[in-house]
Amino acid sequence: MLGLLLKNRLNILFLGYTRDEIKKKIGRIIGTFLGIAIFSLILYYSARFFTFIYNRLDTGLANTIFDIALDYIFLVVFIFIIFTGIATSLYILYLSKDLELLLSIPIKYRTVFIYKYIEALVTNSYLFFIAIMPILISFGITSKLPMAYYPSMIIVFISVVSIPTSLGVLTGMAAVRLINPNRAKEILAFIGGLFGLLIWLSTQLIARFGENMAPQLKSMSIEDIKAYITAVFDKPFLKFFPSTWGSNTLFYLHNGNYKEFGLNFILITAVSALLIFLCIVISQRIYYTGWSNSSQVAARTGSRRVKIKIEVNTDEKGKYGYGLFSGVNYFILKDFKILLRDARRLLNIFLPMFMFTFLFFWSFSRSINDSGEINFFLPLKIILFLFLPLAIIGLVNSNISANNIGSEGLQFWILKVSPLQPKIILRTKIIFSSILTIFCGIIIMTIFYFVFKPGLSYLILGLILLILFSWGESIIGTSVGTFFPVFKPSQSSNKNNISFIGGMLNLMLFLLYILIFAGIAIGILYLANYLNWSSLISFPVIIALELILDIILYNTLVNLSTYRLNALEWKY
Amino acid sequence: MSDNSIAIETFSLTKKYGSLAAVNNLNLKIKSGEIFGFLGPNGAGKTTTIKLMTGLLKPTAGTVKITGNDIQEDPLGAKKNFGLIPEEPLIYEKLTGIEFLRFMGNIFTVDRKEIEEKIKELLKVFDLTGRGDELIQSYSHGMKQKMAIAGALIHSPKVLFFDEPTVGLDPRSARVIKDIMKFRARSGVCIFMSTHILEIAERICDRVGIINKGELIAVGNMDELRKVSKEKEGNLEEIFLQLTGEEEDIDIIKSLT
Numbered sequence: 001m002l003g004l005l006l007k008n009r010l011n012i013l014f015l016g017y018t019r020d021e022i023k024k025k026i027g028r029i030i031g032t033f034l035g036i037a038i039f040s041l042i043l044y045y046s047a048r049f050f051t052f053i054y055n056r057l058d059t060g061l062a063n064t065i066f067d068i069a070l071d072y073i074f075l076v077v078f079i080f081i082i083f084t085g086i087a088t089s090l091y092i093l094y095l096s097k098d099l100e101l102l103l104s105i106p107i108k109y110r111t112v113f114i115y116k117y118i119e120a121l122v123t124n125s126y127l128f129f130i131a132i133m134p135i136l137i138s139f140g141i142t143s144k145l146p147m148a149y150y151p152s153m154i155i156v157f158i159s160v161v162s163i164p165t166s167l168g169v170l171t172g173m174a175a176v177r178l179i180n181p182n183r184a185k186e187i188l189a190f191i192g193g194l195f196g197l198l199i200w201l202s203t204q205l206i207a208r209f210g211e212n213m214a215p216q217l218k219s220m221s222i223e224d225i226k227a228y229i230t231a232v233f234d235k236p237f238l239k240f241f242p243s244t245w246g247s248n249t250l251f252y253l254h255n256g257n258y259k260e261f262g263l264n265f266i267l268i269t270a271v272s273a274l275l276i277f278l279c280i281v282i283s284q285r286i287y288y289t290g291w292s293n294s295s296q297v298a299a300r301t302g303s304r305r306v307k308i309k310i311e312v313n314t315d316e317k318g319k320y321g322y323g324l325f326s327g328v329n330y331f332i333l334k335d336f337k338i339l340l341r342d343a344r345r346l347l348n349i350f351l352p353m354f355m356f357t358f359l360f361f362w363s364f365s366r367s368i369n370d371s372g373e374i375n376f377f378l379p380l381k382i383i384l385f386l387f388l389p390l391a392i393i394g395l396v397n398s399n400i401s402a403n404n405i406g407s408e409g410l411q412f413w414i415l416k417v418s419p420l421q422p423k424i425i426l427r428t429k430i431i432f433s434s435i436l437t438i439f440c441g442i443i444i445m446t447i448f449y450f451v452f453k454p455g456l457s458y459l460i461l462g463l464i465l466l467i468l469f470s471w472g473e474s475i476i477g478t479s480v481g482t483f484f485p486v487f488k489p490s491q492s493s494n495k496n497n498i499s500f501i502g503g504m505l506n507l508m509l510f511l512l513y514i515l516i517f518a519g520i521a522i523g524i525l526y527l528a529n530y531l532n533w534s535s536l537i538s539f540p541v542i543i544a545l546e547l548i549l550d551i552i553l554y555n556t557l558v559n560l561s562t563y564r565l566n567a568l569e570w571k572y
Numbered sequence: 573m574s575d576n577s578i579a580i581e582t583f584s585l586t587k588k589y590g591s592l593a594a595v596n597n598l599n600l601k602i603k604s605g606e607i608f609g610f611l612g613p614n615g616a617g618k619t620t621t622i623k624l625m626t627g628l629l630k631p632t633a634g635t636v637k638i639t640g641n642d643i644q645e646d647p648l649g650a651k652k653n654f655g656l657i658p659e660e661p662l663i664y665e666k667l668t669g670i671e672f673l674r675f676m677g678n679i680f681t682v683d684r685k686e687i688e689e690k691i692k693e694l695l696k697v698f699d700l701t702g703r704g705d706e707l708i709q710s711y712s713h714g715m716k717q718k719m720a721i722a723g724a725l726i727h728s729p730k731v732l733f734f735d736e737p738t739v740g741l742d743p744r745s746a747r748v749i750k751d752i753m754k755f756r757a758r759s760g761v762c763i764f765m766s767t768h769i770l771e772i773a774e775r776i777c778d779r780v781g782i783i784n785k786g787e788l789i790a791v792g793n794m795d796e797l798r799k800v801s802k803e804k805e806g807n808l809e810e811i812f813l814q815l816t817g818e819e820e821d822i823d824i825i826k827s828l829t
Contacts, residue, residue: 330678338666341707410662414723417626418679419651566647570628572662 001107005115027500035130043134050142066139067251073135074160074243077128081161086168087344089120093169094176094291103291113283117169117276124168125161132157136250143254152253152265159272160246166275173282176290242271331428332435339436345407349399350440356392357444378525385445385452386462387518390469393441397470398510401433401477405565406485406497413570422565426478426558433474434467441466461539465546469517472550475557476513480506482561488572513553520545578640579604579731579762580625585634587620587786594620596786598634602764602779604730607757609777610766611808613816617786618766619659622735625764626656639730652680654731655724659739661716665709669700669719672708673726680727687726694722697748713740721749732756734765738772750776774808784816 016028053062093116102112136157140149245268252261339345408415415425445462454462484502498506521542528538578601585598595617602608612618623629625636627643627650635642641649664672670691677687695701698718703711708719717740724732734753738746753763753776767773773780774794781791790800794808801811 330675334664334667334671334675337671338664341666410660411664413628413656413658413662414664414676414679416628417651417654417656419648419681420679421648567630569630570623 001111002114005102005107005111006118009115009119031500039130039134042131043138046135047138047142050138054142063255066143066254067247070139070247070251071244073132074247075241077125077132077160078164078241078243080128081124081164082167085120085124085164086171088123089165089168090172090176092116092120092123093172093287099291103288109288110280110284113280113287117165117279120169121158121162121165124165125157128161129157139250139254145254149250149253153250156246156249156265156268159268160243162272163242163275166272166279169279170275170282173279173286173290177286242268245271329428331425332432335429335432336436349396349436352399353392353396353440353444356395357447378529381452382454382458383522385448385454385458386465386521389441389444389448389462389466390518391514392444393437393466393470394473394510394514396440397433397437397473398477398506400436401430401474402481402502402506403497404429404433404474404478405482406487409487409497410572412485412487413572416568416570421562423558423562426482426561426565430471430474430478430558433478434470437470437474438467441470457535457539461535461542464543465517465521468543468546468550469514472513472517472546472553473510475550475553476509477506479557479561480509482564482568485568516549517546520549577603577605579606579638580608580764581637582625583635583637585621585624585636586632587617587624587629588632593786595624595631595783598783598788600781600788600791602762604762605757605760606778607753607763607765607776609773609780610764610783611768611770611773611780611812612766612783616783616816618783619735621783622656622733622764622766626654626733627651652727653729654733655727655729656733657717657721657724657735657737659735661713661720661740663708663716663720663723666707668705668707669695669711669722670704672719673704673722676723677726682727690726694725697752698722698745714742714745717741718745721752725752729761731762731764734763734767736767737765738767738769770808770812780808782812782815790815 017025017032020028050066053065093113096116096119099112099116102115103109133153136153137150139145140153245264249261249264249268252258252264339349405412442463445459445466449459449462480502481498484499484505486497486499486502496503524538524542524545527533528535528541580600580602582598582600585595585600586593587595598621600608610618610621620629624631625638625643627647630644635644636650637643638650639653641653643650664675667675673691673694674687677690682690691704692701695704698721700715700718700722703715708716711719721737732753734749737749737753741749750772753765757763757778765773765777779791779793780797782789782797790797790811792800794811797808797811797815798806801814806814
């Protein structure tokens, strides 16, 4: 029966290429070719890289690099699946639309569970399969490893991705017994995200600690370099991660150390199998009942009802919907409320922001004294202070604003039938994403201010540029999102409400905009330096030019997208 | 009948998808205070008609006027005057019931004080008092449906579009909806309702339109429909089956059983 379900799933996949709407078919075919192209490119370049390492470096050093590279590749997969996998697993196991049918036909619940587990495993890992497999294959080819390497490689890969998936499934099954799966999905995604971030930050901190302990590379001898790399990257804590057992399996096979290979292979496969077994055993007791309970509306306690009644009867004027947040501005308030209650979306927006901020912070704070000495027409640290935060919040903003219209989702009909000018709807959406990114930008800029210490005048300029940049990027993102919205993603766990083409266009326009925006500012600063203008002249000129750029963008893009918004049909 | 009494008017309304006409040359006049039932088999074009009337879809040809405002030429004027209750209660699940109603009141520029009064009134009518501060995502399908209806009623529209209004509702709520329709119609609101439940249409609609394969095949009150069909004494179900040619299916069904 499991075979039949899987066959049916593959058939659905195949029909997506042959029988679906022409637009979707083309999208799938392009996506598939893109996947194959990426796979081939990674295979080619990683083979070249490994050949280069072998030919140019000392064997011992090359082995050290391979060992550490494998550890980190598997660690990234492991962390990432912990980060995203819990929510995906929960969605597939409890919220997919075919469950009602599957659980009502005469198939064992265990079979349905295994089928869904496989679906979760594939969803969690197919992107990594495209990205990691070519690296592992080229490693095997360039190292001339025995044929046994390839099946081991596949088993290890499946084991490494199955462990976080199983952990996600187990956590999910337990959580669904307590809370609604929709809420559980968000809460667990948030916890998973925080956990992933914590692991990432720990590796960063420990790497820095190791760096301080590493020997100075004065002699540049092979032994020194090996010791340095090992001190920086090869951390004792890594050996406790299942991902490292996986990488060790392949590494020891590569070295011909079959005893260690066997031990690690048994360890990773046994843990993986044990967790899958645990999932199956526990699922028999709680999966169906959990799904069944979660399909019902959570019953509320009497005390909660009484409390709500009191709240409803209390006429708290000004609590909601008044003053600044009345009328059309209620849109912005609505969007903030929805965003703050959607943990998954919050994570999608803020996690990259934190990661980029810390990444830049660590990268530049290490050698800030040195880079502070580097002078173009301005000290490098001032240029970095002005434009690094813009790059980070630009990425954040393009994510928020491009989803501004699409994220209305299946509720978009409400806006369509509301007596509001499409231009006003767009304006409120632009204001929403601008406010959000300005808020984030201020935090980032404050952190960077204490790192780079550029002086008060540059702080003021930076903040004004931040406002203008957020506004401009919001206009671009919202406009692109209006042209390419996806109101009903194929997977409801997908929080990206813009089509693939729209996403690519948005990214390109973002890069173009930041180039022009930064080009104007840097150009004027350069000119000011050349002509000996004071800040009192150059700063207002920069602000005025950026403002003109934004006004041009507003008047062209918003008018175009107003037309588009007006013409959008609601076919759902 | 003066022009002011016409709440909904369509002129050769047509929507085509390629060569398929989902709605073809639809001409209708529905008065204020009238409850109009729009019937048809699955895929006949009922929901498409409602979407065309409310501006969710653009017609391939023809126009729609709501309270005299062309939905394409003057969309805001038209939209101010109607409320839509779609078949599926697709409303903001991350808002609480009260927040959703406030949002709807605000976008229809209802007076603040009136919004609060209406919220209390609507929650009471739909038996949702005490649940208004909970997120809509925790509601059952029926509760969401009731919340969608409350959202459409908050600005006291002159025209109400109901797409399958009683689907997913318990008998009490279904009764409340029917009473609301009757009550609103008495106060001059035009009700346009698509439904599969012929009993409801027969009992509460002043006039009924039957659409099949995008074509309006009959329109009128029960007596007028009986004249059009062969069923001189029949009920709406018999008239509907006769007009939509589905009587032949009964023989097939009988042979299957």
